[in-house]
Amino acid sequence: MPGKLKVKIVAGRHLPVMDRASDLTDAFVEVKFGNTTFKTDVYLKSLNPQWNSEWFKFEVDDEDLQDEPLQITVLDHDTYSANDAIGKVYIDIDPLLYSEAATVISGWFPIYDTIHGIRGEINVVVKVDLFNDLNRFRQSSCGVKFFCTTSIPKCYRAVIIHGFVEELVVNEDPEYQWIDRIRTPRASNEARQRLISLMSGELQRKIGLKVLEMRGNAVVGYLQCFDLEGESGLVVRAIGTACTLDKLSSPAAFLPACNSPSKEMKEIPFNEDPNPNTHSSGPSTPLKNQTYSFSPSKSYSRQSSSSDTDLSLTPKTGMGSGSAGKEGGPFKALLRQQTQSALEQREFPFFTLTAFPPGFLVHVGGVVSARSVKLLDRIHNPDEPETRDAWWAEIRQEIKSHAKALGCHAVVGYSESTSICEEVCILSASGTAAVLNPRFLQDGTVEGCLEQRLEENLPTRCGFCHIPYDELNMPFPAHLTYCYNCRKQKVPDVLFTTIDLPTDATVIGKGCLIQARLCRLKKKAQAEANATAISNLLPFMEYEVHTQLMNKLKLKGMNALFGLRIQITVGENMLMGLASATGVYLAALPTPGGIQIAGKTPNDGSYEQHISHMQKKINDTIAKNKELYEINPPEISEEIIGSPIPEPRQRSRLLRSQSESSDEVTELDLSHGKKDAFVLEIDDTDAMEDVHSLLTDVPPPSGFYSCNTEIMPGINNWTSEIQMFTSVRVIRLSSLNLTNQALNKNFNDLCENLLKSLYFKLRSMIPCCLCHVNFTVSLPEDELIQVTVTAVAITFDKNQALQTTKTPVEKSLQRASTDNEELLQFPLELCSDSLPSHPFPPAKEHLESASSNSGIPAAQRAMTVEKASPVGDGNFRNRSAPPCANSTVGVVKMTPLSFIPGAKITKYLGIINMFFIRETTSLREEGGVSGFLHAFIAEVFAMVRAHVAALGGNAVVSYIMKQCVFMENPNKNQAQCLINVSGDAVVFVRESDLEVVSSQQPTTNCQSSCTEGEVTT
Amino acid sequence: MTSELDIFVGNTTLIDEDVYRLWLDGYSVTDAVALRVRSGILEQTGATAAVLQSDTMDHYRTFHMLERLLHAPPKLLHQLIFQIPPSRQALLIERYYAFDEAFVREVLGKKLSKGTKKDLDDISTKTGITLKSCRRQVVEEMRGSLVDNIQQHFLLSDRLARDYAAIVFFANNRFETGKKKLQYLSFGDFAFCAELMIQNWTLGAVDSQMDDMDMDLDKEFLQDLKELKVLVADKDLLDLHKSLVCTALRGKLGVFSEMEANFKNLSRGLVNVAAKLTHNKDVRDLFVDLVEKFVEPCRSDHWPLSDVRFFLNQYSASVHSLDGFRHQALWDRYMGTLRGCLLRLYHD
Secondary structure (H helix, E strand, C coil), X not given: CCEEEEEEEEEEECCCCXXXXXXXXXXXXXXXXXXXXXXXXXXXXXXXXXXXXXXXXXXXXXHHHHHCCEEEEEEECCCCCCCEEEEEEEECCHHHHCCCCCXXXXXXXXXXXXXXXXXXXXXXXXXXXXXXXXXXXXXXXXXXXXXCCCCCCCCEEEEEEEEEEEEEEEECCHHHCHHHHCCCHHHHHHHHHHHHHHHHHHHHHHHHHHHHHCCCCEEEEEEEEEEECHHHCEEEEEEEEEEEEEECCCHHHHHHHHCCCHHHHHHHHHHHCCCCCHHHCCCCCCCCCCCCCCCCCCCXXXXXXXXXXXXXXXXHXXXXXXXXXXXXXXXXXXXXXXXXXXXXXXXXXXXCCCCCCCXXXXXXXXXXXXXXXXXXXXXXXXXXXXXXXXXXXXXXXXXXXXXXXXXXXXXXXXXXXXXXXXXXXXXXEEEXXXXXXXXXXXXXXXXXXXXXXXXXXXXXXXXXXXXXXXXXXXXXXXXXXXXXXXXXXXXXXXXXXCCXXXXXXXXXXXXXXXEEEEEEXXXXXXXXXXXXXXXXXXXXXXXXXHHHHHHHHHHCCCCEEEEEEEEEEECCCEEEEEEEEEEEEECCCCCCCCEEEEECCCCCHHHHHHHHHHHHHHHHHHHHXXXXXXXXXXXXXXXXXXXXXXXXXXXXXXXXXXXXXXXXXXXXXXXXXXXXXEEEEECCHHHXXXXXXXXXXXXXXXXXXXXXXXXXXXXCCEEXXXXXXXXXXXXXXXXXCCCHHHHHHHHHHHHHHHXXXXXXXXXXXXXXXXXXXXXXXXXXXXXXXEEEEEEEEEEECHHHHHHHCCCHHHHHHHHHHHHCCHHHHHHHHXXXXXXXXXXXXXXXXXXXXXXXXXCCCHHHHHHHHHHHHHHHHHHXXXXXXXXXCCCCCCCCEECCCCCCCCEEEEEEEEEEEEEEEEEECCCCCCCHHHHHHHHHHHHHHHHHHHHHHHCCCCEEEEEEEEEEEEEEEHXXXXXXXXXEEEEEEEEEEEHHHHCCCCCCCHHHHHHXXXXXXXXXX | CEEEEEEEEECCCCCCHHHHXXXXXXXXXXXXXXXXXXXXXXXXXXXXXXXXXXXXXXXXXXXXXXXXXXCCHHHHHHCCCCCCCXXXXXXXXXXXXXXXXXXXXXXXXXXXXXXXXXXXXXXXXXXXXXXXXXXXXXXXXXXXXXXXXXHHHHCCXXXXXXXXXXXXXXXXXXXXXXCHHHCCCCHHHHHHHHHHHHHHCEHHHHCHHHHHHCCCECHHHHHHHHHHHHHHHCHHHHHHHHHHHHHHHCCCCCCHHHHHHHHHHHHHHHHHHHHHCCCHHHHHCHHHHHHHHHHHHHHXXXXXXXXXXXXXXXXXXXXXXXXXXXXXXXXXXXXXXXXXXXXXXXXX
């Protein structure tokens, strides 16, 4: 018996009136876990009952602890008839199962009813006593930590990043069982909520077991999704990245040591960050498998080393033997071999992470994606989810082979999704092909930064842009140039990725949200015919989405996309494509060429005129955008770059394929032929339409920026004010005879108007940036389009924003100083090492190290640092809100980002994964569809906040609304909505509260900005 | 293309002060949008009318959901559904319970019940409803000091709570305020008098144990006031009082002769008002009497306010020198408050 769960019901408040006669309620509570139920006494005639119950004790297996939710039901006692349920609270006790997270769950929980919504609150205390279990063959995986965050959590250090874990479980959907015809909607909803809760628990436990097998202790980038397949069942699937994490000790312990060498510490990360580009210059130091004495606590012996090199991959991908660059060829090969060996052992070398420890990412190849259209059939045996497993395995194989074709061994920023309409399902997977540094994938890995420091001083941050594939044997036509940063390696002209912008990348100007939107009508059809129709449409959609993205990117004067997410949604009579990404200008890539318009009928004079008018408009827009996003790359003369490489211009690095019912894999070359300039041909009205639509995208009002990545490239002086929000819009398409153009326009307007509304609503926060803007499209019915947006608005300091746009170096310094704690993982070790050996005063020392270690003149560095460092925390201090002392309900922040600006996360309390159903049969009375959904989303937020607060947390990071399925039947006055949200519950501390010393001198400034990163060591 | 559904939900509930005011003023969404357009917001922000419409709808929906909580402000503080910073919560409540002076002047002293409900609808719906709910709850549930009560239970600011106390006090004692003669008085005037009376003439004023008796005038005190009658009934006493006042004010008063001529009338008026207060009906007519017996005579003789003040001060003080008069404390309690009220009431 490995665990004892203890529950105490303290009190209730604001209960609804259940007895009309007395205007009061006789409430009692049922506490259920597994098959055991306890009851409290009935507290007569009160809307604020004080039960103050004894401790209810459940003795259970830890397997059950992981799977089962604690179910608390509040009822109204009725002597003569059946007791009426007031509502329920489900509590996931998983956070209590690992030692570092929460120890007790205690607080006020909203009492939730699927028909009436929130009806009062209940105060509950939950504890778990775990006994050590020595059984090796156990089925539970207590102790494995889960994080939704898609980067290494802030107060941890990655010892090893093991790789991909996935699992799925299937079941019948209670909504479609025969019994549903006779039970009430409430009973049906509750059965569904409970089942999904159970299934997620089981899924998490199974994933945990896989992690333990891999000798990991955590899952990062955990993404769990539900597929409501209707008649054919319910699928809960999850993917994640298994890691071995080390908790970094508390910053308090480090503070004293930090005092004197502060400047140096701040500085070192940027010089010393293990350069991914090491091989490109200087002698090739063979990578040694040094044991890194970072934390002696755990060291797993995992037999992977450079010895069992497997070259079998090389012939397949057609690269490896050729020299991959000007120099360092052998080194590159060696590196590749090592990586291969590390990754070869894995079935799928995928990583759900989107941000990485420095040095992890060596090269990025481009976006790889795969889609497949499937026909759903009933899941006959819930215990054998093979079909679904096989489907996904197939898609993953495809992704893997695409990555190989790009000369990459791994896929990062990997994600999977589905779109279901009736019995047709589109499975999609996408990621970014990449070459990784093997150090993180093996044991004892994080190696000799110390040595490298002496040899490698190049300030290049362009390594990840360099092509991983062999230029003589390229998988697709591409236009290559020498890197504009280091001038040694080849880079493509455009780079698309699904990951966040690496923190050490050099960006010019600011980024912006770029969206491609597309609709395609499709005939209504059944089963096979329908699936075929969809698969035939898919390649065209992908092609068009891609073209749109490329055009819009060029229109913005930018050359790279990050966080690319292409969503294809299937409906009864149409397909929708929505791609969102954040465009940036990478300093390492060439300046994008403009867009040229060419007409097909050159003899017509007025037509010519029209064309030239359009051309002018486009050129103006590009110029305006360059100004708006502050893109002024330094002029570089041709000689420095060298002669252009005679390669056809590459337009696309998107390799994708469709397969219908696992037929053949088709690969489309998306490049636009061998044209040197980017030419748009206007040969019919369609194309005209396209050009027009390019120009209709309105830039956000001044003071607003938006992006769909974690942080906005080019802005880093965030203040602490954040506002997370969800906005939902549904439009009904009016006419029945819709054309593709009309549909496109409607959809485009919908998205644009939605954005405009957001800008208007949040105008009081200017200057501000909408970060992590996440659009989801669904087609709930024939003529309905639903768009759901979740994002966070963060204010920033405008004055300092202007200051930051000086030099790229300065910028990257600042960025790192404000938000990147991972960077400090390595340097810290260095710091404590070098501490005794440097007798210089801090300031002098800083100059010393800077001048000796970097290619930048010391004077300039010093200047930039002085300017940069006070910025980061200075304004946090000013802007941070005063503590709200008299508020009775603690404030819980929610954000889709992995961090909270101006604050430091001190503890992760566990994963929040909640699923709610709300239904109404009095839609009009509840304010129509808008009133109904508005109230429901507000309630969901409230329940998330209550759970976090009960865990002792004050924020949810990496929050995501994974599903918002809304169905209405206005004729029957009914509506139903399902919402699934998740995130990481955390405790954060304001940086202003952390600062002990006032910042009079520059040194103290530096020190405080150190502390923000100093979760380390 | 029509918008079926359009919502925005923030983790922190967004409150637009301007829209809140429009909502409180009872404008429909359409009117509110029109008013916002007129305010020039579109030009300032570059938004479109559709955006404004959507934004206004959204705020109205939020306010509608909040209204249930605003009826019991402590609930607003404890609820979990809307995360609102404390300063914003205070603003919501304060504005919700703020009232239109002109309106309140209308309903003052009317018994707030079914009878007046119809009238309220005519005047202004919004404030009427909130006022009603406030009074109902105060009367039914509250114990303790009136002002404190209102402040605690409705979480209002000091100023607003005092105003509410005045309203409740007036309503409870059914003071007549609607007569034509009294039309020149503002709500502020009445509220001022109410506060003085609550402070001095109620049971709570003398005995802190009886804190919850703020609402009613001290019956014993009103009975005792009969004793003051001697001041006008006893001719010697009246003459002596007059001579004392006249001696003291000679040369200091611009309207001395008028005062001298009128002294007996005025004094009789003031003392008779006191003596009559034992009857509920006369309590109701307190303000009518004061205006008739004191304010109007003085005004017809064009007394400046400073002279009225001099006179009233001297008038009350001189009583202390009347050897035959034994009710000095009672007199002070009465005149202290009355002097304040009269001075406030004495204007055009």
